[in-house]
Amino acid sequence: MLLDRNLHIRAIDTFIDPSVPRERAIITHGHADHARSGHGAVLATPDTIAIMQTRYGVDCAGRFQALDFGVPLLIDDVSITLYPAGHILGSAQVLVEHKGQRVVVTGDYKRLADRTAQPYELVRCDLLVTEATFGLPVFQHPLPQTEIARLLKSVRDNPERSHLVGCYALGKAQRVIALLRDAGWDAPIYLHGAMLKLCGLYEELGVTLGDLRPALDVPRADFAGQIVIAPPSAIRDRWSRRFPDPMVCQASGWMSVKQRARQALVELPLVISDHCDWGELQQTVHETEAATVWVTHGREDALVYWCRQQGLEAQPLHLQRFEDDGGEEAA
Amino acid sequence: MKRFAQLLEVLALTSSRTRKLAALTQYFRDTPDPDRGYGLAVLTGALNFANVKPALLKETVLAEVDATLFAMSYDYVGDLGETIALIWPHHGGTGELPSLTELIDLFNTTSKRDLPKLIGGLLTRAEINERWALVKLATGGLRVGVSARLAKTALAEMSGVELQAIEEVWHGLKVPYGALFDWLDGKTGRPDIDQSARFHPLMLSNPIDEERDLARLVPEDFAAEWKWDGIRVQLVMGAGTVSLFSRTGDDIANAFPDIVDNAQGRAVLDGELLVGQDFDPGSFNDLQQRLNKKVASARHLRESPAFIRVYDLLFDGDVDVRALPWSERRARLEAWFAANPQTRLDLSEVLPFADWDDLARQRRQGADEHGHEGVMIKLRQAPYVPGRPKGYWYKWKRDPNVVDAVLMYAQRGHGRRSSFYSDYTFGVWKGNEIVPIGKAYFGFTDEELKLLDKWIRTHTIGSFGPVREVKKELVFEVAFDSAQESARHKSGVALRFPRISRIRWDKPAAEAATLADMAVFVAAT
Numbered sequence: 001m002l003l004d005r006n007l008h009i010r011a012i013d014t015f016i017d018p019s020v021p022r023e024r025a026i027i028t029h030g031h032a033d034h035a036r037s038g039h040g041a042v043l044a045t046p047d048t049i050a051i052m053q054t055r056y057g058v059d060c061a062g063r064f065q066a067l068d069f070g071v072p073l074l075i076d077d078v079s080i081t082l083y084p085a086g087h088i089l090g091s092a093q094v095l096v097e098h099k100g101q102r103v104v105v106t107g108d109y110k111r112l113a114d115r116t117a118q119p120y121e122l123v124r125c126d127l128l129v130t131e132a133t134f135g136l137p138v139f140q141h142p143l144p145q146t147e148i149a150r151l152l153k154s155v156r157d158n159p160e161r162s163h164l165v166g167c168y169a170l171g172k173a174q175r176v177i178a179l180l181r182d183a184g185w186d187a188p189i190y191l192h193g194a195m196l197k198l199c200g201l202y203e204e205l206g207v208t209l210g211d212l213r214p215a216l217d218v219p220r221a222d223f224a225g226q227i228v229i230a231p232p233s234a235i236r237d238r239w240s241r242r243f244p245d246p247m248v249c250q251a252s253g254w255m256s257v258k259q260r261a262r263q264a265l266v267e268l269p270l271v272i273s274d275h276c277d278w279g280e281l282q283q284t285v286h287e288t289e290a291a292t293v294w295v296t297h298g299r300e301d302a303l304v305y306w307c308r309q310q311g312l313e314a315q316p317l318h319l320q321r322f323e324d325d326g327g328e329e330a331a
Numbered sequence: 332m333k334r335f336a337q338l339l340e341v342l343a344l345t346s347s348r349t350r351k352l353a354a355l356t357q358y359f360r361d362t363p364d365p366d367r368g369y370g371l372a373v374l375t376g377a378l379n380f381a382n383v384k385p386a387l388l389k390e391t392v393l394a395e396v397d398a399t400l401f402a403m404s405y406d407y408v409g410d411l412g413e414t415i416a417l418i419w420p421h422h423g424g425t426g427e428l429p430s431l432t433e434l435i436d437l438f439n440t441t442s443k444r445d446l447p448k449l450i451g452g453l454l455t456r457a458e459i460n461e462r463w464a465l466v467k468l469a470t471g472g473l474r475v476g477v478s479a480r481l482a483k484t485a486l487a488e489m490s491g492v493e494l495q496a497i498e499e500v501w502h503g504l505k506v507p508y509g510a511l512f513d514w515l516d517g518k519t520g521r522p523d524i525d526q527s528a529r530f531h532p533l534m535l536s537n538p539i540d541e542e543r544d545l546a547r548l549v550p551e552d553f554a555a556e557w558k559w560d561g562i563r564v565q566l567v568m569g570a571g572t573v574s575l576f577s578r579t580g581d582d583i584a585n586a587f588p589d590i591v592d593n594a595q596g597r598a599v600l601d602g603e604l605l606v607g608q609d610f611d612p613g614s615f616n617d618l619q620q621r622l623n624k625k626v627a628s629a630r631h632l633r634e635s636p637a638f639i640r641v642y643d644l645l646f647d648g649d650v651d652v653r654a655l656p657w658s659e660r661r662a663r664l665e666a667w668f669a670a671n672p673q674t675r676l677d678l679s680e681v682l683p684f685a686d687w688d689d690l691a692r693q694r695r696q697g698a699d700e701h702g703h704e705g706v707m708i709k710l711r712q713a714p715y716v717p718g719r720p721k722g723y724w725y726k727w728k729r730d731p732n733v734v735d736a737v738l739m740y741a742q743r744g745h746g747r748r749s750s751f752y753s754d755y756t757f758g759v760w761k762g763n764e765i766v767p768i769g770k771a772y773f774g775f776t777d778e779e780l781k782l783l784d785k786w787i788r789t790h791t792i793g794s795f796g797p798v799r800e801v802k803k804e805l806v807f808e809v810a811f812d813s814a815q816e817s818a819r820h821k822s823g824v825a826l827r828f829p830r831i832s833r834i835r836w837d838k839p840a841a842e843a844a845t846l847a848d849m850a851v852f853v854a855a856t
Contacts, residue, residue: 137401140459258344262343299403299407
C-alpha cells in the first residue's frame with residue numbers, strides 16, 4: 001500500500017499529521033491535534049507554516065518547505081499535491097500519487113463557503129482518508145448565516161447584557177468575526193488575549209476582520225450590548241466576571257445537541273461548524289469516486305457502516321490523537 | 332407553533348428562574364387565545380394524547396432512517412426525542428406549521444393508522460427548533476425546568492392578579508383555560524367553581540424569634556403541636572372524589588392511593604403526609620421514596636404505608652369554616668373525626684404546656700428522644716388565612732445540630748455563580764481517611780465566596796469534569812436538622828437540610844469530627 005494506517009507514506013518515509021515528532025511530516029493545517037512542534041522537516045501550505053510559527057515559534061520544526069495549492073511536488077517517484085480543504089486558513093487535503101494510484105487524505109474539511117479559508121476543492125481518488133468529526137446522521141448543520149442572525153437578534157433583544165461567544169482561537173474565532181462583519185455588525189468586537197495574535201496573523205494574510213479590541217481596561221458598563229469573543233474555557237471562568245450579566249454563547253457543531261449545550265451552561269448555542277456534516281460526508285464519499293474509504297477523527301463507526309452499505313471497502317483507523325486545547329469545543 | 336417553540340428553547344437553555352419567568356410572562360402576554368391556554372396546559376403537564384407515544388414516533392422515523400444508524404445516534408445523543416428531531420432526514424415543504432391549537436386537535440383526532448404520516452409531514456415542514464418542540468409536545472415529558480407553580484407565577488406577573496388567587500381557582504379549570512384568561516385580562520369576574528372540591532392555598536407559619544416574640548406572647552392564648560417531619564398536604568374530600576394536593580397545589584393523589592381510597596366523609600383537611608406502620612412515622616427518607624414515584628408500587632404500599640396527621644379543618648362537609656377561630660375549627664375537627672372513623676388519617680395531638688420555658692423543655696426532649704423537628708405554636712383566636720400572615724402561627728424549630736467537617740470536593744454553580752466554585756461536598760474522619768457525609772450550596776457573603784473560590788483553585792489536587800478535589804485542609808461548620816443512616820453514602824450517614832454555617836479558617840482539619848461523633852445524631856432520630 002502506498003499509505004499505511006498510520007498515515008505513513010513508506011516510499012518516501014513521510015508521515016501526514018503525525019502526533020509524535022518525525023523526520024519528515026506533511027501538515028494539513030495548524031490545529032494542535034494535526035500540527036505538533038518538533039518535526040525534522042515540515043511540508044505545508046505557506047499559511048499553515050505561518051500559523052505554526054506564530055503558535056509554536058519560528059523554530060518549531062527543523063526546516064519548513066512551503067508548497068502552494070495545486071502545485072505537484074515530485075519526491076522520488078511519489079507526487080504530493082495540496083488542495084484546499086476549506087476548514088481554516090491554509091488548510092489542505094493531501095493528494096499522494098504513485099504509479100497511477102491516487103490517495104487523498106482530507107485532514108479536517110468543510111464544503112460550505114467561508115471567506116476566512118480557501119474554498120474546498122473536490123479531488124477524485126482511489127483511496128479516500130476522511131475525517132468524521134460529525135459522522136452521525138443527527139448532525140445536519142444549518143447555514144452559519146442563520147446562526148449569526150440569531151446571535152444578532154439576541155444582542156438586539158438584550159441590550160443590557162454582553163454576549164460572550166465561545167470560539168476556538170484558531171479558525172472558528174476569525175470565521176465568526178467575518179460572518180458578523182458580513183451580516184453588517186460594524187461595532188468593535190472585543191477579544192480575549194488568546195485571540196489577539198492569531199486574528200492579527202489572519203489580517204496580515206489578507207483576511208479583513210474590522211475593528212478588533214482587547215477586552216482589557218474597558219469599564220464594565222461599556223460591554224453592555226457588545227460582542228466578546230473568547231475561548232470556550234474562559235467564558236465560564238473567572239475571566240468572564242468582568243462583563244455585565246453575560247449571555248454565554250458558543251459556536252460549535254456540537255451545539256445542535258441541546259443536552260450538550262445545557263451541560264456546558266451555554267444559554268445561546270450557535271451551530272457553526274468548520275467540519276462537514278453527515279450529508280456533506282456522504283456527498284464527498286460519492287463524488288471522489290473512491291473505492292476504498294478509511295475513516296478517522298470522530299464517529300468513525302457510523303460512516304464506515306454507511307460506506308459498506310454502499311458497497312465500498314471501508315475501515316476505521318482509530319488513530320491516537322492528542323486532543324487540541326478545548327477538545328471537542330473546538331469543532 | 333413558532334412562538335411556543337422559541338419559548339421552549341429559552342426555557343430549556345436558561346437556568347435562571349428570573350429569565351424563565353420573564354420568557355413565560357411574555358409568552359402569555361403576546362400569544363392569542365386559545366393558543367396560550369394550550370401552551371399553559373403543555374407546560375403544566377395537563378395534556379396527554381391517547382395515541383401519540385414515543386414508540387409511534389420512533390416507528391415513524393425508522394421508516395425513513397436506517398435502524399443501525401438510528402441506534403448509534405440515539406446512543407450518542409442520549410435523548411430519544413432529541414435524536415428524532417435531529418435525525419429526521421427530510422426538510423422543506425410548504426408554509427408554516429399549524430398553530431399549537433390546531434396541532435393538538437390533529438393529535439387528538441387523527442386515527443392511529445394515519446398518525447405516522449401526519450407526524451412525518453409535520454417534521455418535514457418544521458424548522459430545526461420547531462422540530463424539537465414538536466417532538467417534545469408529542470411525547471410529553473418536556474423537562475425544561477418549569478414547574479406548574481412557575482407557570483402560575485408568570486400568569487400572576489402578566490395580569491397583576493395575586494398568585495394565591497390563581498391557585499385558588501386552578502383546580503376547577505379546564506384546558507384551554509378560556510375562563511381563566513378572561514378573568515386575568517379583566518374581561519370577566521373570577522371563574523365560578525365548586526368551592527368544596529378544589530385546592531385552597533395553605534396558611535403558613537413564621538419562625539419564632541425567641542428573644543422578641545416569647546417575651547411578648549401570652550402562653551394561654553396559644554396552642555402547641557409537634558412539628559412533623561413530613562410534607563404539608565391538603566386532602567380535599569368532595570362529593571364523590573378525593574384529591575390530595577401538595578402545598579403548592581400539585582395533585583399527588585395517584586402516588587397515594589392508600590390515602591385517597593380509604594378516606595371517609597366530606598371535608599377539606601390540612602395536615603402532614605407521613606409514612607410508617609400503625610401511625611408511627613418513619614424517616615423522611617422513606618417518604619421521599621414514595622414521593623419520587625408518580626404511581627405507588629405494591630411494595631411501597633405494603634412496606635411504607637402513608638397516612639396524614641391532620642391538624643386543621645378548612646371545610647366541614649361543604650361549609651367553609653376558615654373564618655372561625657382555631658379553637659372552634661379544632662373542636663369541629665375532633666367532632667368530624669368522631670363522626671367519620673378513619674384508617675389513614677389521625678389527629679395531631681395538642682400539647683399541654685404551663686409556660687414558654689415548659690414548652691422549650693418539651694421541645695428539647697422531643698428532639699432528643701423522638702427526633703421531632705420542633706413545635707408549632709398557633710393563636711387560638713386565629714382564623715385560617717392563606718399565605719403567611721403575621722402573628723398567627725409560629726414554628727419553633729429545634730436547635731440545629733452542628734458538626735465540623737472537612738471540604739472534599741467543589742463544583743461550579745449555575746447562573747450568576749457559574750464562574751465560582753459554590754457547591755461543596757464535605758466529610759468527616761473515618762480512621763485515616765475522610766468520608767463524605769453531605770453536600771451543600773454556598774451560604775455566605777460574596778466576599779467569603781470569592782475567598783473560598785480562590786482557596787479552592789489554589790488547593791486543587793484533581794479534577795473530574797466540573798468537579799475539583801481539594802486538599803483535605805479546610806474545615807466548615809455544618810449545621811443540619813437531623814442525621815440518618817444511608818446506604819447511598821460511603822460514610823453510611825446522610826444529613827437532612829445541611830447548610831454551611833461558618834468557614835473555620837482557623838481550625839486544623841485534624842480536629843474535625845469523626846464518623847463515631849456522627850453516631851450520636853443518627854441515634855437521636
